[in-house]
Amino acid sequence: MAEINMLQAINDALSMAMETDDKTILFGEDVGHFGGVFRATSGLQDKYGRDRCFNTPLTEQGIAGFANGLASNGMTAIAEIQFADYIFPAIDQIVNETAKFRYRSGNEFNVGGVTFRTPYGGGIAGGHYHSQSPEAYFTQTAGLKVVVPRNAYQAKGLLLASIRDKNPVIFFEPKRLYRANIGEVPDGDYEIELGKAEVVREGKDITLLAWGAQMEIIEKAADMAAKEGISCEILDLRTLAPWDVETVATSVKKTGRLLINHEAPLTGGFAGEIAATIQEECFLYLESPISRVCGLDTPYPLIHEKEYMPDALKTFEAIKASVTF
Template sequence: MAKMNMLQAINSALMAEMETDKSMLVFGEDVGHFGGVFRATSGLQEKFGKQRCFNTPLTEQGIAGFANGLASSGITTVAEIQFADYIFPAFDQLVNETAKFRYRSGAQFDVGGLTLRTPYGGGIAGGHYHSQSPEAYFTHTAGLKVVIPRDPYQAKGLLLASIRDKNPVIFFEPKRLYRASVGEVPSDDYEIEIGKADVMQQGSDITLLAWGAQMEILQHAADLAAKEGVSSEIIDLRTLAPWDVDTVAASVKKTGRLLINHEAPLTGGFAGEIAATIQEECFLSLESPIARVCGLDTPYPLNHEKEYMPDALKTFEAIMASVKF
């Protein structure tokens, strides 16, 4: 075991897999000798050479298209979009090509060796072009897996599993935690199952569900609620596509209540999909309406970031309202 922050854990996963898989390529804007804007790819070019870790032109559509071409040739491909906010120029390639490649070829060809990494979310005073959480857009598209880690241990295990998965994966990394989250991470190889949620804390009164950086928000809110005698079950979804309906439903049938927290705006956010599914699965077990504590339906505001964020106090208030309904 070694103490790492999330960036170091991601770098460790990339380094380990490049050593094992000699076909693996890593590329994106400034990922070469510069190590990327956050330094997640530091040392890869020095160790594996410019042929295997290299910079691309500043064109997200080109990065995704190039990644599709390489992956369709059987090459393990890890591409980086520098900020998730910049993923939109690549949207056509990802949803119309990456996601549908296997389907439209009748399974003769695929781009299953493609993993696309990108930092998402706010909390770093990045303003409206460096703080967005666009994960829900991609959960709407069959053929893509969407994975989001919450800490260094999860980041390494989930990234290794994503790279080795036989389907294309979009791997969203909570940039607010890159250096803030530190923990013990195995130095050797391990994977965390994609599509399986993690029950972080057992409880009896309400189920709290989130992913990524919002997990520490949920924990803080649950600690506040515990002082009021409320027992919270906390679940990290980890994978949004496919998401673990069974684990969440089993928890809600036990607690009778569900609160979903995410940083993305409320309207069209993935919490709506979860709420719809869980009310179908658990209707007779629900003691109160399913609650959503989310970002606002506005552009991400630089000057009002604190007001925008679905923080622990907003979450705590929603917990108490649900329990007292």
């Protein structure tokens, strides 16, 4: 075990994937000798050569199209989109090609070896072009898996599982935790199963559900609620597509309440899909309406970032409102 931060864990996972599979190719804007804007790929070009870790032109659509081409020829393609905000020019390739490749051929050919890595979310004063959380755009696209880790340990295990999965995966990395989250991570090779939520803390009064950077937010809110005598069960969804309905429903049937927290805007956010499904699964068990604590329906603000963020205090107030409904 080693005490490392999330960036180091991601770098370790990428190195391990390249070491164990010589068909693994890593590419993106400035990922080569420079190591990427956050240095997530530092040292990998020196270790594995310029043929396996290299820079691309500044064209996200081209990066995604190139990834599809590599994977369709049997390579394992790891493509970095420098910021999640920049993924939109690549949507045509990802949604209309990556996701549908297997289906249009009856599985005669596929691009299951593609993983798109991209840092998402706010909290770093990045303004409206470097702070968005676009995960929900991709959860409604059949053929894609969507994964978000919450800490260094999860990042390494989930990233290795994503790279080795036989389906295309979009791996959103919470950039405000890149260097802020430090934890014990095994030195060796390990994977965390995709599609499985984790019960992080047991509780009996309300279920709190989040993913990525918002996990630390709901944990802080749960600690505040505990001082009021409210027992919170905390779940990390981890994989948004396909998401673990069974684990969430089991928790809600126990607690009778559900609060979903995510950084993306409220309208069209993935919390709405979760809420709709859980009210179908758990309607007779619910003691109060399902609550959503999310970002605002506005372009991500720079000067008002703190007001925008669904923080622990907003979550704590929503917990109290749900329990006293």
